[in-house]
Amino acid sequence: MAKRRSLEVPSSDALQRMEEEFRRETPGPRSAVAPIAQIAAETAAIHDPRPPEARAEAARDRAEAAAFRDAQGRGLVMLDLLLDEIEPDALVRDRMVIDAAELDELQLAISRNGLRLPIEVFPRPGESRPWGLLSGYRRLMAVRALRDINRDGRYDRIKAVARDPQAMGGTFAAMVEENEIRAALSHYERGRIAVIAAQQGAFPNAEAAVDALFPVASKAKRSKIRSFALIFEELGDMLKFPETLREKDGLRLAQALRDGAEAPLREALADHAPISADDEAALIATTLDTLAAPAPDPRKGGRPKRTPGPRAVASSGFIIEAQEEPDGWVIRLGGPRRADRALVDELVRQLQYLLDKPD
Known part of the structure; x- marks a missing residue:
């Protein structure tokens, strides 16, 4: 049987020597600076002949210059x-x-x-x-x-x-925003700058320019600006006092331009050459009054006019009415009684029979 070794408690001097050896052999806490950054800094210090104080001052100068450029860009300088x-x-x-x-x-x-x-x-x-x-x-x-x-x-x-x-938001938007705050623009001036911004390539078209230059305006206001933009596009070279156009008159003029009134308006403005804003407004109003009202466009909404057709009253009390519409005829079955589904199916089959019969 192996003989056990007896353990001895080390003395305080021995413990102190062991702790000092452990500290020498164990690395300290890892530096917060990345190794590559530390190497770069040491390399720069080797090749920079200036003393540490001069290098620190140059670093401060660079930081202050960057802060100044940032403040200048934000309009603080x-x-x-x-x-x-x-x-x-x-x-x-x-x-x-x-x-x-x-x-x-x-x-x-x-x-x-x-x-x-x-x-x-x-x-x-x-x-x-x-x-x-x-x-x-x-x-x-x-x-x-x-x-x-x-x-x-x-x-x-x-x-x-x-x-x-x-x-x-771009040079045009910045300029418009400043003037909208300090001195309100007229609708014509708003429409004009939107068209010019589009013509100079800042926006794909006048519609997009109005949306971008007047983003906080209501939908109705942007619609009015587009109307005055149309006036500038089609009559801007002829009008002498466009900035005095009242909203009501401008909207009427824009609608006339949409309806094809550009040629007679240009002819009237060229022939008479108004000498004042009132003169020009009166000339435009007179020209618009003499133009024939255009035929209504069914695509612009509203209920189209219907032409009355034949009407018959059955002995059973049903009323049969036919109405002519732009795309065909409509047959309506009404009266005091309400037709059920079976009766309607039978009527449809009878109509099909009549329409299928050879001429």
């Missing part, structure tokens, strides 16, 4: 631009008419109190004027007028905010 750096006609403007009195009033306010609200611009890389005007056309025109009057350098520059038009 004010720019001070030369007027000649801004192209006011980079976009076709939705606002057709600028009231001279309002412009003079704005010009006077800026000369007294400065420009309280900056304009909005978007970048045009590679262009002679690197910034395009997005919103603030009247403000820009007022400051330009002040520069031309004073010529002392006070109005050579203007405060502006840079925008990313695509982040705002």
